[in-house]
Amino acid sequence: MRILLHLQEQLVELKVRIVDFGYEYSSDKTLSPEAFISPVVSIDNLDVIASVNIKSGGADYMSTPNLIVFNPVSNTVVDNLSLQAFAPNQTISKVDVLSPVTGLDSVVHKIISINNSNGVGINSVQISNSGVVTCFLETPINGFDEQPFAVGDEVYVEGIQRVGEAGIGATQGGISTSTSIEGTGYNSDNYNYQFFNVDDYIVGTQCVLKFSTAGVTTNPGIAKTFQSGYATLINKKNIQLLNLFKLEVCLNSKRLNY
Structure with a gap:
């Protein structure tokens, strides 16, 4: 842009550079400008x-x-x-x-x-206040040819029923129980299908396995003592x-x- 000024009979030429031309907006305040950005x-x-x-x-x-x-x-x-x-x-x-x-x-x-059909049946369970689950397993008369579990193994738990759930063991210690079901449960599918660690395994005429729900839940509920073998434990080594x-x-x- 060129600007010509006349000062005291002398012609002076000034050069001006416009950095930002800006935008021209209508004086009509009822109009609202909009900018469109390419959406992703x-x-x-x-x-x-x-x-x-x-x-x-x-x-x-x-x-x-x-x-x-x-x-x-x-x-x-x-x-x-x-x-x-x-x-x-x-x-x-x-x-x-x-x-x-x-x-x-x-x-x-x-x-x-x-x-799963490749697990070991649970005959009965005992629950402690600290969350330890003691499982008394269905053990062959002459014992297992090869022990199915060991301390440090991981087990997938299926079918442990709580008091009030339909099925075998509708009583607790021979006493009729309430039909209300309390707690989050003892099975792997209750906790996003996770495995439980084998904390103890005792070999005997009736083998015993212990695992814990501590750190997973604060209230698993009350498990039926008598599970009749319908509840099972599957070693992670045997399951896909x-x-x-x-x-x-x-x-x-x-x-x-x-």
Whole structure:
């Protein structure tokens, strides 16, 4: 921009540089300016399970377990019908995807086996105030050929019933009990399918295993003394769980710019 000034009959030329031209706004205050920014749209929940590869098939299955797909971030079961396991020789040899498992979050999901048939039955339990669970196991007359547990092992717990839950052992010590169910429970599925550490294991005519719910819950409830073998303990070494199955996920997540 050039500016010409006349000062005392002399012509003076000044040069001015405008750094910011700014914006021109209407004097009409009823008008509101708007600025449009290109949006970024992220699409999630597009993961699918293409197949299941067996990393460890487990052992000693009398029948095939049921398989569920578990989201460890949201702690939710996202599918319990689409995967079918096959165990012709007491170990999982194949898993079929009966129908596509779609709409999964973009996180690593876990395949967990439930209703396992390769555990040791619990005949009765005793509960301490400190959370120690003492399990009296169904032991063969001549004892186990090989002890199924040892101190330091991890066990998956299924089927321990609390007072008030339907099933075997509707009484506590022969006395009829209330039908109300208290506490969070004693089974692995009560705590996002986690394992419990074997704190003690005593070999005898009736083997005894102890684990603890301390640090997991402050109120597991009152367990029925008599469990009749329907409750079971499965050694982690014999079960496919957590990282023992590999999920091959087809990730179709897209990022769109407009």
